[in-house]
Every structure is written in C-alpha cells, then in structure tokens.
Amino acid sequence: MKKKLVCIGNGMAGMRTVEEILKLEPDMYEISVFGEEPHENYNRILLSPVLAGEKTIDDIILNSAEWYTENNITLYKNEKVVEIDRIRNQVKGENGTVLDYDRLLVATGSTAFIIPVPGHQLEGVIGFRDIKDVNTMLSAAKTGKNAVVIGGGLLGLEAANGLRKQGMSVTVVHLLDTLMERQLDKTAASLLKRSLEDTGLNFKMEAQTEEILGTDGKVSAVKFKDGSTVDADLVVMAVGIRPNINLAQQAGLQCERGILVDDTLQTYDPKIYAIGECVQHRGQVYGLVAPLFEQAKVCANHLVDLGYSRYEGSVTSTKLKVTGIDLFSAGNFTGTDNSEDIIFQDPSIGVYKKLVIEDDKIIGAVLYGATLDGSWYFQLMRDETDISAMRDKLLFGQAHLGDSGHGDEDHILTMPDDAEVCGCNGVCKGDIVDAIVKKNLFTLDDVRAHTKASNSCGSCTALVEQLLASTLGNDYSASPAHKPLCKCTDLTHDEVKDAIIEKKLTSIHDVFEALDWKTPDGCATCRPALNYYLISTFPNVAEDDSQSRFINERAHGNIQKDGTYSVVPRMWGGVTNPAELRAIADVADKYDVKLVKVTGGQRLDLFGLTKEQLPHIWADLNKAGFVSGHAYGKALRTVKTCVGSEWCRFGTQDSTGMGIKLEKMTWGSWTPHKFKIAVSGCPRNCAEATIKDFGVVAVDSGWELHVGGNGGIKVRVTDLLCKVTTEEEVQEYCGAFMQLYREQAHYLERTAPWIERVGLKYVQEIIVDDAEERKALYERFLASQEISQIDPWAELAKKPESPQFKPLKRIEA
Amino acid sequence: MSQQFTIGTLNDIPQMGATTVETPNGRYAIFRTRNDDVFALRDQCPHKQGPLSQGIVAGNIVICPLHNWRIDLTSGKVQAPDSGCVNTLPIEAQADGTLILTLAD
Ligand code: SRM
Ligand SMILES: Cc1cc2nc3c(=O)[nH]c(=O)nc-3n(C[C@H](O)[C@H](O)[C@H](O)COP(=O)(O)OP(=O)(O)OC[C@H]3O[C@@H](n4cnc5c(N)ncnc54)[C@H](O)[C@@H]3O)c2cc1C
Ligand code: SF4
Ligand code: FES
Helix, strand or coil: CCEEEEEECCCHHHHHHHHHHHHHCCCCEEEEEEECCCCCCECHHHHHHHHCCCCCCHHHECCCHHHHHHCCEEEEECCCEEEEECCCCEEEECCCCEEECCEEEECCCEEECCCCCCCCCCECEECCCCHHHHHHHHHHHHHCCEEEEECCCHHHHHHHHHHHHCCCEEEEECCCCCCCCCCCCHHHHHHHHHHHHHCCCEEECCCCEEEEEEECCEEEEEEECCCCEEECCEEEECCCEEECCHHHHHCCCCECCCEEECCCCECCCCCEEECCCCEEECCECCCCHHHHHHHHHHHHHHHCCCCCCCCCCCCCEEECCCCCCCEEEEECCCCCCCCEEEEEEEHHHCEEEEEEEECCEEEEEEEECCCCCHHHHHHHHHHCCCCHHHHHHHCCCHHHHCCCCCCCCCCHHHCCCCCEEECCCCEEHHHHHHHHHHCCCCCHHHHHHHHCCCCCCCCCHHHHHHHHHHHHCECCCCCCCCCECCCCCCCEHHHHHHHHHHCCCCCHHHHHHHCCCCCCCCCCCHHHHHHHHHHHHCCCCCCCCHHHCCHHHHHCCEECCCCCEEECECCHHHCCCHHHHHHHHHHHHHCCCCEEEECCCCCEEEEEECCCCHHHHHHHHHHCCCCECCCCCCEEEEEEECCHHHCCCCCCCCHHHHHHHHHHHHCCCECCCCEEEEEECCCCCCCCHHHCCEEEEEECCEEEEEECCECCCCCECCEEEEEECCHHHHHHHHHHHHHHHHHHCCCCCCHHHHHHHHCHHHHHHHHCCCHHHHHHHHHHHHHHHHHHCCCHHHHHHCCCCCCCCCCCEECCC | CEEEEEEEEHHHCCCCEEEEEEECCEEEEEEECCCCCEEEEECCCCCCCCCHHHCEEECCEEECCCCCCEEECCCCEECCCCCCECCEECEEECCCCEEEEEEEC
16 A cells, blocks of 8 residues: 655645655655645746736646646645644644645745734735735735835845836835845945836835724825835735744644754654745755755655655855846855955946955855856855965956856846857747746756757856746756756765765666666766766776767767768877878778868868778778877877977977877876867967866976866866976876876866866865875876776777677668 | 568677667667667667667667667657657567567568
C-alpha cells in the first residue's frame, strides 16, 4: 500500500515540493492537499501585474485542475485545516474532511499584517496577499477615486503602482523617510521615489497612522498622528507579513517567529515537515520564492527517503516589479563596521550603483537604473570571490572586464520586443517574455528548453536572466548558490569531485551508485564531466570511458555539419617547412580533401573526410612525422607564436623557440576545457597572447606571464600573473598554472571564468608567492605528461577495420 | 514482404554505443544500451541530418552530436521540447549474440 502524504496549504512552496516529489518517486505516496483558497495553485508573485492590468488570473495559474487529476492528487480546495492530531496522525478540515497521514507537510505561508488601529475592521481595509484582495482592489478602482497604501516596501509600492494604473489617485504612506528600507539605501530610495512621483504617485513620508475613519461601516479617510487626514475609498495595508503558525502551535510543534525546522525541513515531530514562508530555519524567515524553491528540493529529497541533501539557508536578492523601473538589491547593502562602499552615481542618466565590500569580497549591492550586472555581482557575492584584482573596474560591470558580448544592452526594459537576444538561435525578447508568461517558466533551464535562447553559446545568459527577473520580479531565475552538476544529481561539481577522492571512486557507475544518481546512465552533461574527474584524479587507475566522451574526442577529429570530419595535424609553434607542406599536399590529393584551410590557431585544417578514411589518413600523416593537433579536445590546443627576435626588427626574445618549447612540453595534456597558449616577441603582441589561457609576452628584461584570457564568446583580456627572466621559469610557471587549473576548475570551465570565480589573488598566492607549491604542481604536471604524450592517431590508425570507423555491414538492394 | 539479415554480433558494438549498417534505404545506426537492448534507427537526425550513431547514449536515449536533440531509441520519437521522429527497424539479438535486422521492402 502506498504511504499517505497530506499537504496543508495549496501555495507556491507546498506544490513545488509535491512537484519535486513526483519527479523523484511518482508512485511512493498517495497525495492529498488542503487549500483554504477556492483556487488551484497560482503564481502569487504575479498578482502585482494582474492588479496593474498587465496579466489576467488565467495567465498566472501554475497547476491546473487537470494537473491534480493526472497526478492522482486529491485537492480539497476552499477547505481550511482546523486541527492536526499528532496522536492519531490525522488532520481535520473545516468542512468535516478527516484524513490520516504517514507524512504531513505544513506549507501554510503567511498573512498580511493588519495594524490594529481604530477602524481597521471597516469595509475597504485590506491586505495584499491573494486573488480575493486583488479582486477587492479592482472593484474598488471601478467605483472609488482615492486609495491609500500604508507601507512603502516592495509590496506596498507594487500595490500602489497597480491601483494608479487602474485609474485611482494613490497616496503611499510610510513610517520612515526611506522607501523599501530593507532593500535600499537612502540614495537609491530617493531616486526611486522621484521616478514614482513622476508616474503620478503621492507620498506621505514619516507619517504614523492613528485611525481609519469611516461612514456607514465603510472606509472614508485615514487620519495621522500629526492631525492631518487623506481621503480614501480603499486602504491597503502592506506593512509586513506574519507566518501562519497557529495550526502548528496548537498541535504543539515548536515555533518561534515561524515553525522551527532543521536542515532537512523536518519539524520537531519526525513525521511532520514544514516549508515556505511559515517556517523558521537557522533563525531566518524568508518572504521570497527563491529560498522556498531551494527548500522544496531538499524537503522532497527527504520525503522520498533519499536523505542526502541539506538546506543551509539562502542569500536573496530583490527586484521591484514596477514596469519602467530598474532596481536590484542584494545582501548587506548598509555595510558593517569593517566594510567600505564603492559608489557610482550619475544623476543625469538616473544611474546609481553601490557595492559593499568587506575583506575583498562583495557582501551587498544596490543598483538603480542599470541592473544588467546584478546577476554577476550576486554570483561574485555567493561565490565569495576575492575581487581585489578587479576592484578598479568592478563598478563598470562585467563588460569592462572585456565582455564584448552584450555589454551595451543595458536597460532591458527599454529593449523593443523584436530585439534579438540570442544570436545563435535567433530568439527575440518578445518570444522569451511570452514563453515565461504563457508557459509559466521559472528558471533559466526552463527558458532554454522552451525557447532555445541561451542554449548554445550561452553569451546571452545574463540577458535572459534579466528578462526572467524583470518579468517575474526577483532572483529566482538566478542560478542557485549550490548549482547542481546537472539534472541527474543535486550535488555540485565540487561535491562530486570531493566524493570521488574521499570514497576512492574509479568508475562512472561507482559514482552513480555511491552518490544516488537519479538516472541509471546519467546524461550527456554529467558523463563527460565524471569521466574527466575520474581520469584526472586517478590517472592510472580509472578507466577512460570513451562512450562518455563527445564524438570529436572519440573520433579524434572534428565532426562537421554534413557528418564528415576535419583533421588538424600539430604544427609546433605554427612553424612548418617545405617537406611537411609537401606531405600535407600529397595527403590532401590522395584523400580528395575538399578544403585546406589555415586555422585561427596557425595550422592547416583538412576538411570533408569520412569516418572510414580517418585511420588511413592518420597513418599517412604519422608517416610524414605529424601527430594529432587535438583540435577537438578539452586539451592543449595550439601554441601561437610570432616571429620574434630571430627575424623581427622589434623582437626582444626568441618567441618562436619559446612557443615550440612550451608546445612540446604541454601537448597531449587533457584539461577541464580547451587550453590555448601564445608567445609574442614584444609588447606589440602579434600572437595575441593577452587573450589566451596562458599568454607570454617577451620584454627586454624577460617574459611577462599573463593568464585567464579568452577570445571566443566573451572576450576577456588576461590578468598579469607576474614577470620572470628565464625560459626555464616560463616553463615552470606554465606547467604549474596548467596543473592548478586541471586539478581545481570545474569541467567545461575555461580559465577565464575560473579565475573570475576564484580570484586572481588566489592563483598568484599559489603560483607566484609559494615557490614550493609551484614546484610541486609543476612536477605533478610533468609526471602526468609522461603518460599523456601518446599520439591518439597512431593508436587508432592500427585498427582501420574496427566497427568504430566502418559500417558493420553493407546490405545491397 | 520483409527480409531478415544477420549483421554481426552484440560484441561488435560497445555498450552505450553504436555502429552503422548501410541498407538500400540508407544508413541505419545500431545502438546497444547498457542493458544490452539493441535498436536500429535511421542514422539521420530530423533536425539537420546529424549522424545519430555518433551521439552519446544514456538509458534509452541518444543525444544527437550536432545540436543535442534527444531521441528515444524505443520509439524513434524526438523528446520534448523539440519534436519529430526517426524511422526505426525491427532488430533482435539472439541468445548467442547474433544480431538480426529486418528490412521491409
Ligand atoms: C578550425 C577553427 C576555425 C578556423 O578555421 O580557423 C575553429 C573551429 C571551431 N571552433 Fe574555434 N576554431 C578555431 C580557432 C578558434 C579561436 C582562435 C585561436 O585559437 O586563436 C578562438 C578564440 C580564442 C579562444 O578560444 O579563446 C576560438 C573560439 C571558439 C569557441 C569559444 C570558446 C570560448 O571559450 O568562448 C568555441 C566554442 C566552444 O569551445 O564551446 C569554438 C568551437 C569551435 C568548433 C569546435 C565548433 C564545433 O563544436 O564544431 C569548430 C570546429 C570546426 C572544425 O571541425 O575544425 N571555438 N576558436 C580554428 C581552429 C584552430 C586550431 O588550429 O586548432
Ligand atoms: C503581491 C505579491 C507579490 C510578490 N512578489 C514577489 C516577488 O516579486 N518575488 C518573490 O520572490 N516573492 C514575491 N512574493 C512572495 C511570494 O509570493 C511568497 O514568498 C510565496 O508565495 C510563499 O509561498 P508559500 O507556499 O510559503 O505561501 P503561499 O503561497 O501563501 O501559500 C500558502 C497557502 O496555504 C493556504 N493556507 C494557509 N493556512 C491554511 C490552512 N490552515 N488550511 C488550508 N490552507 C491553508 C493559504 O491560503 C495559501 O494559499 C510576493 C507576494 C505577494 C503577495
Ligand atoms: S568555426 Fe568557430 S566561429 Fe566559425 S562557425 Fe564554427 S564555431 Fe562559429
Ligand atoms: S542535427 Fe541533430 S540536433 Fe541538430
């Protein structure tokens, strides 16, 4: 018999938990849900746009009546639970329904706090919490003229904006002199106030409500402590929320401000879990959906008895959903005794940015008027990245670190609907916003799946996240602090790597078993990553699983759009000679190569080869002295060089020779993502060394070493690591840097994003300041090179008859 | 009338991998899953003709090597949110591993 799960509260947190349970174990529970409201689960966040007339109730339903039926969930809507009987394991509804439970989920949310001033019970005094409140406001707007909103926080301003758009004259009353004081500092708040005043809202600041006046039981005006009054046909109280804990308290569950839960979302009664705005976790009560969704994942994990994930609290950020206003706030924006602020302010264009820095880390941010970098700052904040090396450029945004991607497209709100957001898949802003609204998308993954935007090269990810945020109103689009490796697990890259080391896992299926993978065979995201972690952790023990590599790495060539392959032989430092060129010309003739092209990496690419031809052409190239150029690998690609001091009139050192030495040392090494090197002979930098993973620029007195550069999607200029004098030092620093990257970066994370995540200072402390550690890394690098410098072509060229290359059979007509 | 052909044995294909067979109706990809189930699908992705035999196999799904569409080996159906389908052929592994492919004509 199935176990019985009863959920009290048919809201966003409760239903998200149920969805997560269905994803993991659809048949484990017989599920029943009580909801006090007469509706299916809807997106409460979008009540503000409904009030503003930008959306309808139908638009915001999250789980339709059919969804409950299809998933065999019994919904008792319009029925409030009035008692939890923990001795009999039963709950009782106000309409007489009594249900037994094996596990109970309390997700009762919270209620708007109504200040108990005289007159608060008059008709026309309401909170802003549910569909009923919105309907009351909409009908008040039809008949009445004046509205007063008490509370100048997020909810109050959204209510006021909506009522104004419905044609009412609205006054916002606030106790303090700063609007949204929990999210904004004084400067941002006054900019916000000015913009809202421009739209026609009135403000009464530092005003304390004394009484609500009425006639015939209906509200007519609000009276303040200073004696003044403001006429009102409607009063909306938006001064805060109170977690709904009465039911839990009556049942004897431990409560403070909210129902107390541990890191598994369990209450003091092991059969009862609680989630959402009604709970208090590590002293914290949340009022935004992002944390609730993180909680839901963990709670579901325990309800289906997997029992391995933990909720450790959330860092939140906020956006205001008032069309035309661009505002972002996160973390501790007021600062501490030891923090300092960095501020950018330009009143003429209405832009204000403030970052709060402590111990070289961002701890808070307020952005007004230009919020494109919000998600980046938020990421740096959650990753606790050391920002000292980029501090001077930080306020100008990620664009000024070299991101040429979409740096100028700030103010996404003013972008027209037909502006192209995703260049790879041709997706416009309008398509994305439409999909978010109509298909109820919450996350970046949802948007990728449904629109393809940001699904290819990913350079528009920040824009898509901004669109999610501005359409839905907060950060829950933002990647969670603990980003799982892929959908097959809740564990992060680092957690998986640590487990591989700790538990000495040596095969992909060991990992699946030991870490409770959700899918029997993993997917195309996790398998290549695990394969990399296994072989880089236990190089001689773990077996390389070729079925978990992308086709290019399996075929040691690059697959092309028509299914043929291209072949790139290595050309050390970009130097060649007549004999090599003749050999390549012969091979090109013999195999009827369709195109010979000089690549951007200074070597020759032969196009249009069938898979059957590959082992044969490799054998011929090997014979002429060539090895694979690994143009397909997450590996060392090329070492680009310029002519340098041997020929060039400006050259200061032998950059070509240095490049060849580096390529001979590093070829064959596998890395988390591709790794490119270049050596220029003088600061004119003809080899473009300052956009390479490791770039060397010769100067009169030695060699400058640069790291973390990237051409590609987001151009990023390198950071200067240090200066050295000898060629041996260049090799040692290069090997040590590569080894550190190989051991520590996440799979498919190039050096540029890796350095931005860990901070340049961290890398310098290890590679430059700690000679012993540098030498140790360099030695580990050289040791692993001993087993990696084997030409994969030579190996495979021996087996041209393998069914990997040839059809197993040809059936004639 | 349909015709049966012996094309090779199970051991010719790596687990979670594929090989190909040329037929008068074009090239077919022959997949072997981790549970040793075998499937035969037209070696052509409905998106832009990517060779499915070169994709990564996970469970009963192959991921196209060109743009990552996901195709169900049992039915040939493209998985949501993309859509489309690939022709499949009956194929069977006998007790000794011999693979028998059935072609309709
Ligand atoms: C062949 C070549 C273009 C050319 O004709 O010149 C090329 C071809 C491809 N590049 Fe490239 N890139 C080539 C030089 C570059 C360069 C220039 C360079 O290396 O100096 C860059 C910018 C520098 C950089 O990487 O920082 C470059 C940045 C990319 C990127 C973006 C990487 C990034 O981190 O943003 C990708 C996409 C990816 O790897 O995910 C990419 C991906 C690709 C792929 C592998 C796309 C694919 O998945 O099929 C192309 C393979 C075609 C093939 O079959 O050969 N290619 N690619 C160049 C090969 C150089 C070589 O000799 O190995
Ligand atoms: C107008 C508005 C705008 C918002 N905007 C944002 C935003 O931009 N970003 C953001 O992150 N968050 C926003 N929020 C907050 C967000 O909506 C909440 O954090 C979230 O809905 C809380 O989810 P929950 O499941 O805990 O509570 P709820 O969604 O409130 O669900 C609880 C449900 O339980 C029911 N219930 C309570 N007691 C009982 C009982 N005894 N028996 C049966 N049913 C019961 C309630 O009727 C309710 O339906 C906004 C909220 C509002 C009101
Ligand atoms: S070679 Fe590089 S830049 Fe050119 S089309 Fe392919 S991926 Fe794009
Ligand atoms: S060709 Fe298969 S996904 Fe594009």
